Amino acid sequence: MTKPTLVDVGKEAGVSAITVSRALRSPEKVSDSLRAKVDAAVRKLGYVPNQSASTLASSETNSIVVMIPSISNNVFTDVLRGIEDALKHTRLTLQIGNTGYDPIEEERVLRSFLNPAPKGVILAGIEQTNETRQMLANVGVPVVQIMDLSDAPIDQIVGFSHEDAAFAAANHLIDKGYCNIGFLGAQMDPRSQKRLAGFRKALQNAGMYDERAVVVTNRPSDVNIGAILFGKLTTQYPECDAVFCNNDDLALGVLFECQRRGIRVPTELGICGFNDLGVTSQCVPTISTVRTPLYDMGAKAGKILVDGGAGAKDRQVDLGFSLEIRNSSLR
Template structure:
C-alpha cells in the first residue's frame, strides 16, 4: 500500500485566541490594533507582545465584510520602471504603512486601451479608492472616474476639471516658467524634446509653445517628439537627430530629466559647451540632477508629497472624513543649476539678446 504523506494542517490564530491569551475581550484587542491611542500604553504593549508571540495576522477581508468598508486601494500607473514615478509610489506606501489599507498596482505598459479595463478589474474587489498616476488619454481618465464606483484621485495635473480629485502640479505653467527662464539666460533657438502620449507631455508642450509664440520665436521644426517611454538613450538620439537638421539651435527644454541627461552626454560627445553655447533644462528634479556635469537645471516636482497626499485623501474618505478641496495644486519650483547659467558677459554681447517675455 503506497504511503500517503499527509499535509500538515496550519492552525490560524484568531482575534479570540489573542484575547484569551491576554485575558481581555476581543473588542479590546481590536481597539488596541486599530486605535492604539484609546488603550493604555501598558495594555497595548501587552497585547502587541502576545500578537507577536502567537503570530496573529488580521483578516482584512473579514474586517471589510463586517464593517461594510474596503481597505484595498488600487494604483494605476503606466510603468513600474518610470524613474519619475518611483517617488510618487514611495509617498503612497509611506502613508499606507502602518494602516489597515493595502495597495494593488496595475501597470498599463503605456497601453491606452488597457487603462479602463484594468480599473474595471479593480472594481471587482470593491476598492476604497483608486489613484491614477498616469493616463494616455483624457477621455480614459473621465471614464475611469465615472466607472470606478469609488473615490478616484488623479496625480496627473492640478488643472484638469472632472468629478474626481486632483493632487498634482500645473504642468503647463511649469513649462512656461522653464521656457521663460531659458529666454532670460540669452537662449533663443530653444527646442523641446518629448516622449509618449501622456496628458502631462501635451500640457508642457502647450506651455512651451505659448511662451515661444509670445516671444516671436516659435518654430514647429524645433518641437521634437517620439512615441516611446522617456530614457537617457532616447534623449541622446533625439538631440543628435535634431542637431543634424538644425545645427543653429542653442538650447533645449526636455520633458524629463532622463531625456536631459541624454542631451548632456551627447553634447559632451560632440564637444558642445554647456551652458556657454547650449542650454539644457529638464523636468522632475530626479536624484541625479544635481550631480550631473554640469548640474542640471530642472523643474522640481514634489513627487513624494503628491503620492502621500493622494493616499491620505483616500484613507480620510474611507474613515468617513470630508475633502473640501477637489483640486490640490502642490506647486513646483524652478531649480537653476549650471546647464542654463550662461555668463552675463556672453548673454549681453550675443546678438540674440534675450527678449522680455511677460507673464500672462
C-alpha cells in the first residue's frame, strides 16, 4: 500500500499520467468529463502530489524563506503574522530560519534553504555577510530586507529609520521638560545601536547628553532586565528623571520597578518605550512608546514577493513610525 502517484491516478481514471497532471494544474485546459473522472480518482486514492518531484521537474518551488533572529521575540512574531497574511490564499508556503542574531549562522542556514531556489527571501536587517550576498546574487532570487533602511539594499528593503524614531522619542521627552534622560537597551543589535545613536543626537542637540545616562546589555530584552538596567541607571545617574527604553519589555520593567520603589510616573520619572507591543497601552499608567510598523513590514515584504519581487518600484520603502504619547511621559 504505497503512496499513489500520477500513474496510479491515471490508471484509476483510465487516462495517462500526464493528463492527470494537467487536469490538476490547469483544469481549464481539460474537458469537464475528464476533470470529473480525475477528481474522483484523486479523492478515491487520496493522491497528494510529491513536492520534491514536482520541484525537481519544474525547477520551481513554492516557498518563501524568512530569516529572523529569534522566534521568541514578540517583535518578530508580529512581523511573521504580516508575512503569513500576505501569503494566505497563495500557493506559497513559509520556511522560517533562525539566525540567533548571528550573520554567520544566517549564512549557514540560508545556504541550506537555497537549493532548490525559493520564490523569494526575506531577511531581517542589513548585516548580511558578503558570502550571503554573493550566494543570493548567484541564485538570482528576489530578496526583501526588512526592519531597517539602506541606500544599498541587496534588492529591496522595507523598514523605517530607527535613528529617527529614537530621535523623535527622545525629543518628546525633552519637550515635556525632562532634562536628565537615560537610555536603557537590551539585545544591542545594529538596529538598537541606531536607536542609541538617535537618542544621543537628540540629547546632544539639547546640550543634555551625559555618558552615565546609557545602560545597555546584550542579553535578550525582557521585563526583568528592564528593572535591572533601571537599577544600574539610578545608581550611576541618580539625577535621572526620564528613561527611553529600547523595547517595551524594558519600559514595563521600569514601570514595575518604580512601583516597587514608590517612584511616581510620570511626575518623578518619565518613561518611553519602543515598538508598541500591546501591554504598554494597558498598564497603569499607560506607557508612551514608538509605534513601529512590525506587521506592515512583514505584510509589505510578503506582498512584494507574492507579486514576484516587482523591481520597478522604489528599492527602499520607508513605512515610518509614530509616537504613541500616553501617560508615562506627561508630567
